[in-house]
Amino acid sequence: MSNAKENLNATKTRLIAISNAAPEVMRNFSQISKVASSNGSFSSAQKELIASAISVAIGCEDCILYHVNAAQRHGADENALIEVLEVAIEMGGGPAVMYASKALEAFRSLT
Amino acid sequence: MSNAKENLNATKTRLIAISNAAPEVMRNFSQISKVASSNGSFSSAQKELIASAISVAIGCEDCILYHVNAAQRHGADENALIEVLEVAIEMGGGPAVMYASKALEAFRSLT
Amino acid sequence: MSNAKENLNATKTRLIAISNAAPEVMRNFSQISKVASSNGSFSSAQKELIASAISVAIGCEDCILYHVNAAQRHGADENALIEVLEVAIEMGGGPAVMYASKALEAFRSLT
Amino acid sequence: MSNAKENLNATKTRLIAISNAAPEVMRNFSQISKVASSNGSFSSAQKELIASAISVAIGCEDCILYHVNAAQRHGADENALIEVLEVAIEMGGGPAVMYASKALEAFRSLT
Amino acid sequence: MSNAKENLNATKTRLIAISNAAPEVMRNFSQISKVASSNGSFSSAQKELIASAISVAIGCEDCILYHVNAAQRHGADENALIEVLEVAIEMGGGPAVMYASKALEAFRSLT
Amino acid sequence: MSNAKENLNATKTRLIAISNAAPEVMRNFSQISKVASSNGSFSSAQKELIASAISVAIGCEDCILYHVNAAQRHGADENALIEVLEVAIEMGGGPAVMYASKALEAFRSLT
Numbered sequence A, B, C, D, E, F: 001m002s003n004a005k006e007n008l009n010a011t012k013t014r015l016i017a018i019s020n021a022a023p024e025v026m027r028n029f030s031q032i033s034k035v036a037s038s039n040g041s042f043s044s045a046q047k048e049l050i051a052s053a054i055s056v057a058i059g060c061e062d063c064i065l066y067h068v069n070a071a072q073r074h075g076a077d078e079n080a081l082i083e084v085l086e087v088a089i090e091m092g093g094g095p096a097v098m099y100a101s102k103a104l105e106a107f108r109s110l111t
Helices: A004-021 A023-036 A044-058 A061-073 A078-110 B004-021 B023-036 B044-058 B061-073 B078-110 C004-021 C023-036 C044-058 C061-073 C078-110 D004-021 D023-036 D044-058 D061-073 D078-110 E004-021 E023-036 E044-058 E061-073 E078-110 F004-021 F023-036 F044-058 F061-073 F078-110
Strands: none
Touching: A004 A023, A004 A061, A004 A078, A004 E078, A023 B078, A023 C023, A023 E078, A044 A061, A044 A078, A044 B044, A044 B078, A044 E078, A061 A078, A061 E078, A078 B023, A078 B044, A078 D078, A078 F004, A078 F023, A078 F044, A078 F061, B004 B023, B004 B061, B004 B078, B004 D078, B023 D078, B023 F023, B044 B061, B044 B078, B044 D078, B061 B078, B061 D078, B078 C004, B078 C023, B078 C044, B078 C061, B078 E078, C004 C023, C004 C061, C004 C078, C023 E078, C044 C061, C044 C078, C044 E044, C044 E078, C061 C078, C078 D004, C078 D023, C078 D044, C078 D061, C078 E023, C078 E044, C078 F078, D004 D023, D004 D061, D004 D078, D023 E023, D023 F078, D044 D061, D044 D078, D044 F044, D044 F078, D061 D078, D078 F023, D078 F044, E004 E023, E004 E061, E004 E078, E004 F078, E023 F078, E044 E061, E044 E078, E044 F078, E061 E078, E061 F078, F004 F023, F004 F061, F004 F078, F044 F061, F044 F078, F061 F078
16 A cells, blocks of 8 residues: 555556456446446545445455545545545444555555 | 334344443444534535445445434435445445345335 | 245345436446356356355345346256355355355245 | 344254255364364353354354354353454444344343 | 465465464365365366355455466366456456456466 | 564554544544453453454454454463464355464564
8 A cells, every 4th residue: 555556557457457358347337437426416526435435344455546546536635535434434443444544545645 | 124114223222232231332432423424524414325335335234224314314315325325336236236225225214 | 034035026126126216327237247147158047156156155145035046047956056155155154154054045945 | 133042043944954955065164163162272152252253243143143142052141242242343343333232132032 | 466476375375374273174174175166067167266256256365366276277268267257246346346357367477 | 464563563654644634533443442452251362362353254454463463462372363263264264264374474473
């Protein structure tokens, strides 16, 4: 996680490979992602923060990097990130504390 | 889930029992819940919806009932619920579809 | 689980409701399911058994009912089910034993 | 969970069925269980409480019933149960609170 | 994951250490693994692919390396791997996409 | 995990950052941890081993490092660690074997 940018790039390279290997599944998955992060009652930035909170709660490090970065690109600020991390900690206890600390580190090093 | 109100009441009765059995741990947990669902960048209703989405992603049925109900009491509407369920489905695939359908059913039967 | 048919029907009713509530996400998810269970190196029946094994490993009871039923409709026999349940137990220990026993019960009562 | 004895009996019936269906896997699994719950630095009762705490942390209701019952049969008292439930809540947050409350209810109704 | 061979070797070294530390539990676990991956309705290669799919769905990176490697040694080809990864993505959403991409990378770099 | 001390230090640095970012949530969480690991029917060392076993069962590597280290500082010996790892393997199958081997490695390299 200390090399957030490098790890994020490696993740994106792998995503291209799996998209080429399973094109129809991945095309539909991308469409789900697009709909799930579109502006609505929640903004795109907020939705990417929700995806970040879920990533923390389930302990998926690549997901944390990916969605924290996406939230940031949509304009999310650190206060809003911290709020969703607090919900994740409520819902995930000690392990969520560990992954929330990685999400915060990723947010700060990807700025 | 078809008896959402009854199950929610049974859950709340159990929560009283565990709070009496482990008072110090539960007092601190309640404080975390209170902070995590306070108004901020996200409203309390939105934060309870985020907790609902995490509940769906991890498949905790009592949590779904509890947080969907709390979101509703804070004024969340069905459109906002559906948006967070879409994020949960993006992050949880088929099992999240199953639990999202229970969250929607709970929301409608608890109204 | 003792009322497998009834529970499966309730699940399918809920799936219709979530499909109406989140049509675009669910249309793409259905397409993923369709591709993921199409005939290939593995038959459709085998792929639904793999989905059953994953359902057991992650402890999603609605998913167990749904995919065991789908495997059965595609012609899977009990011996093949038991083999994938053994892999699920290898990968999930005691909890997988519990859910594998529910998958077996569902398979037998849905026949 | 309100019918703990009935649910535990149904679980045990299913365990017999899966043991007959997958005899070699289940024989080895039973041996693991036997070794893992034998007296050592921790007593058998304590080890079944540890299995109960893990069951709570991962949200497996049948496992909760099974291991809480086994702990009780080995002589575990409620204070010791509550202590491991506190560790489970530390490690599992809100969902663990829900399942811990079920473990406590099971312990009391199975006495 | 970029150093799949190195990581796999480190995993195997750790497995020897835990096998020496907990010999009876590990002997029975190895027996379960042997039975669960024996030829039957599914071939050994297919069963290791199923274990790989479960590993992806639950996000265990060492398991991905171990079972993808075992599948490969039993003669699994990439098309069959991709099919089980599609089922894993159906059952695990975004996080499964991330881990599936690691399984694919491992398969290619371990060849 | 081969650099257990270094990784543990990085984890502790991140924990300070998240504690500063979410002070009220983290203060209450620390209080839960303190109560959950206090001497009682189980000693503090035993309770940290239980937290280690849960960490193994759910696959949280930072948690493994943190709680194995805490158990060690409270005087836990390797035999007691191995016993809880056996329970974790009973409850978690193959993935727990992988994470148990990391817990053992961490215990030995942090001594």
